[in-house]
Amino acid sequence: MSTEPSSAPSSTTPPVPREPVDGSASTATSGLAARLDDLRREYAALQARGLRLDLTRGKPSAEQLDLSEPLLALPGEGAHTAEDGTDTRNYGGLAGLPELRRIFAELLGVPTEQLLAQGTASLTLMYDTVVQALLFGVPGSERPWSREEQVTFVCPVPGYDRHFAICEELGIRMVTVPMTSDGPDAEAVAELVASDPSIKGLWVVPTYANPDGSVVSEAVARRLVSMPAAAPDFRIFWDNAYAVHHLTEHETKTANALQLAEEAGNPDRVLMYASTSKITFAGSGVAFFAASPTNVAWFTKHLGIRSIGPDKVNHLRHASFFGDAEGVRAHMRRHREILAPKFSAVTSILAERLGDLGVASWTNPDGGYFVSVDVAPGTASRVVQLAKEAGIALTPAGATFPYGRDPQDRNIRLAPTMPPLEEVQVAMDGVATCILLAAAEAATPV
Amino acid sequence: MSTEPSSAPSSTTPPVPREPVDGSASTATSGLAARLDDLRREYAALQARGLRLDLTRGKPSAEQLDLSEPLLALPGEGAHTAEDGTDTRNYGGLAGLPELRRIFAELLGVPTEQLLAQGTASLTLMYDTVVQALLFGVPGSERPWSREEQVTFVCPVPGYDRHFAICEELGIRMVTVPMTSDGPDAEAVAELVASDPSIKGLWVVPTYANPDGSVVSEAVARRLVSMPAAAPDFRIFWDNAYAVHHLTEHETKTANALQLAEEAGNPDRVLMYASTSKITFAGSGVAFFAASPTNVAWFTKHLGIRSIGPDKVNHLRHASFFGDAEGVRAHMRRHREILAPKFSAVTSILAERLGDLGVASWTNPDGGYFVSVDVAPGTASRVVQLAKEAGIALTPAGATFPYGRDPQDRNIRLAPTMPPLEEVQVAMDGVATCILLAAAEAATPV
Numbered sequence: 001m002s003t004e005p006s007s008a009p010s011s012t013t014p015p016v017p018r019e020p021v022d023g024s025a026s027t028a029t030s031g032l033a034a035r036l037d038d039l040r041r042e043y044a045a046l047q048a049r050g051l052r053l054d055l056t057r058g059k060p061s062a063e064q065l066d067l068s069e070p071l072l073a074l075p076g077e078g079a080h081t082a083e084d085g086t087d088t089r090n091y092g093g094l095a096g097l098p099e100l101r102r103i104f105a106e107l108l109g110v111p112t113e114q115l116l117a118q119g120t121a122s123l124t125l126m127y128d129t130v131v132q133a134l135l136f137g138v139p140g141s142e143r144p145w146s147r148e149e150q151v152t153f154v155c156p157v158p159g160y161d162r163h164f165a166i167c168e169e170l171g172i173r174m175v176t177v178p179m180t181s182d183g184p185d186a187e188a189v190a191e192l193v194a195s196d197p198s199i200k201g202l203w204v205v206p207t208y209a210n211p212d213g214s215v216v217s218e219a220v221a222r223r224l225v226s227m228p229a230a231a232p233d234f235r236i237f238w239d240n241a242y243a244v245h246h247l248t249e250h251e252t253k254t255a256n257a258l259q260l261a262e263e264a265g266n267p268d269r270v271l272m273y274a275s276t277s278k279i280t281f282a283g284s285g286v287a288f289f290a291a292s293p294t295n296v297a298w299f300t301k302h303l304g305i306r307s308i309g310p311d312k313v314n315h316l317r318h319a320s321f322f323g324d325a326e327g328v329r330a331h332m333r334r335h336r337e338i339l340a341p342k343f344s345a346v347t348s349i350l351a352e353r354l355g356d357l358g359v360a361s362w363t364n365p366d367g368g369y370f371v372s373v374d375v376a377p378g379t380a381s382r383v384v385q386l387a388k389e390a391g392i393a394l395t396p397a398g399a400t401f402p403y404g405r406d407p408q409d410r411n412i413r414l415a416p417t418m419p420p421l422e423e424v425q426v427a428m429d430g431v432a433t434c435i436l437l438a439a440a441e442a443a444t445p446v
Numbered sequence: 447m448s449t450e451p452s453s454a455p456s457s458t459t460p461p462v463p464r465e466p467v468d469g470s471a472s473t474a475t476s477g478l479a480a481r482l483d484d485l486r487r488e489y490a491a492l493q494a495r496g497l498r499l500d501l502t503r504g505k506p507s508a509e510q511l512d513l514s515e516p517l518l519a520l521p522g523e524g525a526h527t528a529e530d531g532t533d534t535r536n537y538g539g540l541a542g543l544p545e546l547r548r549i550f551a552e553l554l555g556v557p558t559e560q561l562l563a564q565g566t567a568s569l570t571l572m573y574d575t576v577v578q579a580l581l582f583g584v585p586g587s588e589r590p591w592s593r594e595e596q597v598t599f600v601c602p603v604p605g606y607d608r609h610f611a612i613c614e615e616l617g618i619r620m621v622t623v624p625m626t627s628d629g630p631d632a633e634a635v636a637e638l639v640a641s642d643p644s645i646k647g648l649w650v651v652p653t654y655a656n657p658d659g660s661v662v663s664e665a666v667a668r669r670l671v672s673m674p675a676a677a678p679d680f681r682i683f684w685d686n687a688y689a690v691h692h693l694t695e696h697e698t699k700t701a702n703a704l705q706l707a708e709e710a711g712n713p714d715r716v717l718m719y720a721s722t723s724k725i726t727f728a729g730s731g732v733a734f735f736a737a738s739p740t741n742v743a744w745f746t747k748h749l750g751i752r753s754i755g756p757d758k759v760n761h762l763r764h765a766s767f768f769g770d771a772e773g774v775r776a777h778m779r780r781h782r783e784i785l786a787p788k789f790s791a792v793t794s795i796l797a798e799r800l801g802d803l804g805v806a807s808w809t810n811p812d813g814g815y816f817v818s819v820d821v822a823p824g825t826a827s828r829v830v831q832l833a834k835e836a837g838i839a840l841t842p843a844g845a846t847f848p849y850g851r852d853p854q855d856r857n858i859r860l861a862p863t864m865p866p867l868e869e870v871q872v873a874m875d876g877v878a879t880c881i882l883l884a885a886a887e888a889a890t891p892v
Contacts (some may be wrong), residue, residue, distance in 0.1 A: 057537070065526070065535040072526060072759070073519045080511070080518060089511040089727040091503070119565055120757050127752035131577060135592075135616070144593065146581075162751075169751045170581070281535040284759035305608075305615045306573035311566050313518070313730035314760070 025397060032359065038320050039437040043386065046430050051391035053427040058369035059418040060282055060335075068280040072270035076318045079305055088312035094304055095418055097315035100286065106325040107244055112291040116122045117298070118310045122275040126237060127166050129271060129289075132302050133200070133235075134170060137183035139268055139294045142231040145200055153201040153417040156184035156413045158372055160210040160401030163203045163239070167402070172216065173198070174402035179209065183216030186223040197230035201237055207254040208242040211372040211400055211413035213365025221255030221387065226264035236261075238272040242368040244332045245278060248342050251329070252366060258290060267292040269276070271315065279335075286318050342424045343415045348428050349425065359439040371414040377416040379438035380409045392427050468739040478805065485883040489832065492876050497718035497837035499873040504656065505864040506728055506781075513780050514726040520763045532757035540750055543761035546732065550770040553690055555702045556736040562746070564756045568733040570723040572683060573612050575735075578644070580616060585714055585740045587679040591646055598645040600638055602630035603754040603888040604818055604857045605845030606656040609649040609685070613848070619644070620848035625655065629662030638854075643676035647683055653700040654688040656816040657846055657859040659811025663673055667701030672710035682707075682714070688814040689723060690778045693786050697775070698812060704736060706723045713738040716863040722764060723776065724815065732764050788862045788870045791833050792817050795871065796829060799878035817860040825884035832880040838873050 013092045030040075080089050083099050086116040095101070095189050096117025097343050118125060132138075134146040145151045151174040155164060159179070184204060202224070206216040212383040215260050216224075224236060239259050246252065261270045268291070276285030289299060322328050350373070354360050362373040375383055380397035388396050398404040414431070416424045471585040478485075526535045528547050541547070542563025551558040564571060578584075580592040591597045601610060605625070613620050623634040630650060639645050648670070652662040662670075670682060684703050692698065707716045714737070722731030735745060768774050793810050796819070800806050808819040821829055826843035833840050841859045845849040860877070862870045 059537050062533060062536075065533065067524050068535070069526070070522055073523050075518055077515050079521050087508060087511065089514070090508075090729065090852070091505050091723075091728040093729075121753055123754065124752050135582070136578070165751050169748065175717075225768055277537075280539040283539075283755050284757045302615065305611050306570050307567055307571065309729045311468055311730045311757070311760070314757070375576060405600070 003068060023393040026208050030417045032436065033443040036440045036444050039440050042433050043437050046433055053391060053419060053423050054393040055415050055427055056393045056395050058415045060278055061418045063338050064335055065281060067331065070188065071280055071317055071321050077374045080314060088316045091308045092313055093309045094300060096310050097312050099321060100315040100319040102327060103319060103322055104288050107328055108206060108240060110258050114293060114296055115288055115290040117315050118287050118289060119368045120283055120285055120287060122258050125273055125289050130166055130170055133273050136302065138233050138235060139298050150198040151200050152196060152198045153203060154189055154199060155203055155402050158211050159203060161399040162204060164402045164435050167446060169387060178406055178410055179214055181210050181214050183214055183220040190223060190227040192232060193227060193229045195230060199232060200231050201235050203237050204241045205241060207252065208245055208365055208368025210368065211370035213363045213368050215252050216255055219407060221257050221260050223259060225261035225266055227268055234269065236270045237269050240272055240274045243274055244328060246332065246336055246367045247343055248366045250366065268294050271295060329396045339417055341421055345425050346414060346416045346417050346423060349428040354435060355407055360435055369415060369417050373412045373414060374410050375412060375435050376439040376442055377408045377410045379442050382438040383412060386437060387431055390430055392430050478882065479890040482886045482890050485886050489883050492836045492879050497876065499837060499865060499869050500600055500839040501861050501873055502839045502841050504861045506724055507864045508710055509784050510781055512729060517726055517767050521766050528762060534762045537754045539755045540746060540760050540808050542756050543758050543765060543811050547766040548769050549765060549768055550734050553774055554686060554736060556704050560734040560739060560742055561734055564733050564735060564875050565650065566729055566731055566733060568687065569608055570720040571719055571733050571735050576612055576616055581665050582748065584679050584681060585744050590651045592680050597640060597646050598644045599649060599651055600635055600645060601735060601848050604657050605649060607650060607845040610848045622848060623659055625658050627660050629660055629666045629701040632666045636673040638668060639673060639680060641676060645677060646677050647681050649683050651687060653686055653698060654691060654811055654814025656814065657816035659809045659814050661698050662701055664701045667703050671703060671707035671712055671715055680715065680752045682716045686718055686720045689720055690774060692778065692782055693789055694812045696812060705884055714740050717741060726764060726890040732761055766813045785863055785866055791867060791871050792860060792862045792874050795874040795878060800881060813862050815861060819860060820856045820859045821858060821881050822885040823854045823856045823887055825888050826852060828884040829880045831857060832883060836876055838876045
C-alpha cells in the first residue's frame with residue numbers, strides 16, 4: 001500500500017485491482033503503537049470540542065442549492081406552454097418534455113428519442129427497472145427474472161450502498177469484483193458473466209464512481225459491452241450520476257456505452273441513468289433513462305400502466321433555467337468553484353496528517369461527490385465509532401460493500417460536499433486523528 | 447329502465463344493481479326504426495360539420511388550470527424553508543412535507559401521521575402498492591402475493607379503466623360486481639370476499655365514482671370494512687380521487703373508511719389514495735397515501751429503498767398556494783363554477799334529445815369528472831364509432847369494464863371537463879344523434 005495519497009482516477013498506470021495492504025503498512029502501523037498515549041490525549045481534546053459535524057451522505061450544500069434558486073420562481077406565471085405547444089400543466093407526454101430531453105441527450109451523448117425524462121430520482125428509475133425485469137423480464141428474457149431459480153448482480157466494490165440495497169430488498173444475490181482506476185475490473189466481470197447464466201446485471205457508476213472517483217475507460221467500456229454473457233438478457237446498469245460533476249478544469253468525457261454496445265452488436269445491454277439531483281435540487285430535480293429503442297419501448301410500455309406522464313412543469317422549469325447544454329456546463333462550473341476547495345481540504349489534510357505513516361490510502365477524485373479512504377485493515381468500524389463519539393458522523397463502515405460487510409473492514413466513504421469548508425477542515429482533522437488512534441490501538445498488543 | 451335521466455348519486459331509493467334494459471326500452475327503440483332515414487340525414491349533416499371534439503379523458507380544462515397559475519412562480523426565490531426549518535431543496539423527508547400533509551389530512555379525515563405526501567400521481571402509488579404486495583406481501587400475508595396460485599381483485603363495474611389495466615398488467619384476475627347508487631353492491635362483494643381466499647383486493651372510488659358518480663354510503667362503507675374475508679390480507683384500494691370535487695353546493699362528505707375499519711377491528715383493510723391532479727395541475731400535483739400505522743410503516747419501508755424522498759419543493763409550492771384546508775375548498779368552488787355548466791349541458795342535452803325515447807339512461811353526478819351513459823344494449827361500440835367518424839372522440843366502449851369488455855356493450859363514459867362549454871354542447875348534441883342512430887339501426891330488421 002502506498003504511503004502517498006493514491007490518485008487512482010488520473011493515474012496512467014494499467015488498472016490494478018485493490019489489494020490488501022502489504023506488510024509495510026503493518027510495520028508502519030506498529031510504529032504508531034508508541035504514540036498511543038499521545039493519540040488518546042489528542043482524541044480526548046477532539047471530543048472535548050463537542051463537535052456536530054456530518055460527512056455521511058452525498059448531499060449538496062446550501063451554497064450549491066442557492067445556485068439554482070431561480071428555479072423556485074420558474075417557469076413563471078403564464079409560462080406553461082412547451083415549444084411544441086403542449087400545455088405542460090395537463091396530463092400526458094409519457095417520455096417527458098422534448099426540450100429538456102434534448103439538453104440532456106447532448107450532455108449524455110445519446111439520441112434524444114432514446115432518452116426519457118421522468119420523475120425526480122434516478123434511484124427510483126433503477127429500482128423500477130429491476131422490478132419490471134422481475135415481473136416481466138426484459139427484452140431477450142426467457143421468463144420473468146422472478147421465475148429464475150436465482151438472479152445475480154455483479155457489484156464492483158467499493159460501490160454505492162443504494163444499489164446494493166435494491167438487490168438485497170429484491171432478493172438478488174450479489175457477487176463482487178474489485179474496482180480499478182479505470183472502472184470495474186473488466187476481466188473479473190467478464191469471467192463471471194461468461195460462465196454464470198444467473199448473472200443478469202452489473203452495476204456501474206461510470207463517471208467519478210461512488211465512492212472511489214474512478215472513470216470507466218474506453219477500453220473497459222468496450223470490454224463490458226462486448227464480452228460474451230451466459231444470460232441472453234444480461235444488462236449493465238450504467239448509473240451516470242456524476243456525468244457532468246467535474247472538480248477540475250479537465251471535464252472528463254465518459255465512454256459512450258450505449259453507442260459502443262450498439263457497435264459491439266449488443267445494443268440492448270446498457271441501461272443508462274442520470275439526474276439533476278446534484279445539479280439543481282436534490283429530490284426536486286429530473287431523472288433520466290436512456291437505452292436502446294427496444295429497451296425504451298419495453299420500459300415505456302410498463303411505465304404507461306403506472307403513470308399518465310411525468311411532471312412536465314418541472315421539466316419546463318429546468319429547461320427554461322438551463323436554456324441549453326452549455327447552460328448546464330456553465331452551472332456545473334459554479335458548483336465546482338464551491339466543491340473543489342472542500343475536496344482539496346480533505347486530501348491535503350489526509351496527506352499532511354497521514355501521508356508518511358502508511359496507515360491509509362485514499363482517492364484524489366477529479367469529480368463526483370466522494371473521497372474513498374482505505375484505513376488499516378480491521379479498523380474502519382473503529383474509526384467510524386471514534387468519529388461518532390467525537391461528534392463527527394461518517395457513513396457506516398461497510399456501507400460501500402453488499403450487505404454492509406467490508407471483508408477487510410477498511411473502507412470509509414467521505415462525503416465532504418454538504419458542510420461548509422471550515423467544517424470540512426475541522427472534521428477531516430478529527431477523522432485523521434481517529435484513523436491514527438484506531439491504527440495505533442490495532443497495532444498495540446493487548 | 448327509466449326514460450328519465452337517472453340521478454343515482456342523489457337518489458333516496460335503496461341501492462339497486464344496474465339491470466339490463468327491460469322490454470319497454472326495446473319497444474321504444476323499435477319505434478325509432480321508422481326514423482332511421484331521418485337520423486341518417488341528421489348524422490350526415492353532423493359529419494359534414496367537420497368537428498374535432500374530444501370527450502375521452504377526465505382532463506381539466508385550460509380555464510381550470512389557470513386557477514392554479516400562481517403555482518408556476520411558487521414557492522418563490524428565497525422561500526425554500528419548511529415550517530420545521532427543513533431546506534426543501536435537499537434530500538430527505540420520506541413521508542413528505544408536514545404542512546402539506548396536515549392540509550390534506552384534514553380534507554381526507556385521517557391523522558396527519560398516517561398520511562404520506564409523495565410524487566405526482568396516485569395511480570403510481572396504487573400500482574406500486576400492488577407491486578409491493580406481489581413482491582413482499584402486505585402485513586398479514588402468509589407469502590408474497592406473487593407466490594399465490596391466483597390473486598383476484600373485485601372490480602365494481604362500470605369502473606376506472608386504469609385500475610383494471612393495473613390488474614391486467616400484473617396478472618391479477620378480475621371479478622366484477624355491479625355499482626349501485628351507494629357504491630359497490632356490498633352484498634355481492636361480501637359474498638365473494640367471504641368465500642374466495644384468492645380475493646386480495648377491491649377497487650373502490652368512494653366519492654363521485656369514475657364513471658357513475660355514485661358516493662359510497664356510510665352503510666356500504668361499514669359493510670365493506672367489517673365483512674369477513676377469506677384472505678387474511680384482503681385490502682380495499684380506496685381511491686378517493688374526487689374527495690373534494692363537488693359540482694353542487696352540497697359538499698358530500700364520504701364515509702371515513704379508515705376510521706370505520708379501525709372501529710370494525712380491521713384497521714389494516716383500507717388503503718386510501720388521493721391527489722391534487724384535478725385540483726392544481728394534472729401530472730404536476732401531489733399524490734397522497736393514507737392507511738393504518740402498520741400499513742404506512744410497511745409501505746414506507748419499501749419506499750425507502752427506491753426513494754430518498756419526494757419532491758418537497760412541490761409540496762411547499764402547494765402548501766404555500768393553499769395555505770390551509772379551507773384554501774383547498776375555496777379553490778374547488780372555483781373549479782365548480784367552471785365545471786357545473788358543462789355537466790348541466792351534458793345532462794340537459796341528453797334529456798332534451800333522448801328523454802322520452804327509452805334508448806338510454808345516464809347519471810346526473812353531484813361531483814367528479816364523468817357522466818356515465820347506458821345506451822341500447824349492443825350499441826355502445828357503434829355509438830363510439832359513429833361519433834368518431836363525425837369527429838367526436840369518446841372513451842372506447844367497454845373501457846369501464848375489465849379487459850375492455852362490456853358484456854352488454856352498452857356503457858359509455860363521457861368526460862365533459864376539458865373542452866370549452868360551447869364545444870361540450872356541440873359534442874353532446876352530436877353524441878345524442880349517434881345514440882339515436884345506433885339504436886335505430888339496431889331496431890331495424892336487416
